[in-house]
Amino acid sequence: RKEVEQDPGPFNVPEGATVAFNCTYSNSASQSFFWYRQDCRKEPKLLMSVYSSGNEDGRFTAQLNRASQYISLLIRDSKLSDSATYLCVVNPPGNTGKLIFGQGTTLQVKP
């Protein structure tokens, strides 16, 4: 089983739609969680952290379910500029500094 699993998509949605991605992780002792965004032919960049209490930043909401070991990202009112690959990222136990990246989920927002 992969340490971090995501549906690669692509998810094709119209502008204005709400879309949600899920990600599961295998190590229940993982410490912290993130969503990174990677635009086509660009480097990944941190989108937001994921907290147990949930985290909202404008149209983006990230949630963590430790009992089921999954993380979600909800994007409301999708914009064309949201088209990108979204990487689910897990900080494993041990505080080594290493992060484990999911394969990514590709989102295409169409006009």
Add this chain to the structure above:
Amino acid sequence: DVKVTQSSRYLVKRTGEKVFLECVQDMDHENMFWYRQDPGLGLRLIYFSYDVKMKEKGDIPEGYSVSREKKERFSLILESASTNQTSMYLCASSLVGTGDLNEQFFGPGTRLTVL
């Protein structure tokens, strides 16, 4: 702003050549990383360094070596390039810490083609 730079955006080499990929960060980060990214496989860690002259193997170190002689610079070396090392190579750096301090900052990537 944190800046991570990589020596080349595109590189074409021949099988058997020795290849050097350079990465420099300007934020005094202790941790530096080399990944490769391939379609369908995502980001895979090649090597990791947590201090000058310190290194640790990642998930796919075979065929690669690294050097960290100065804190700001982390080099990836392909001793004898092979066609299966054609890939996008990404360097990253981060602080030592927990939670959000583990944010990794990436360079723009080097697309290496081995013919």
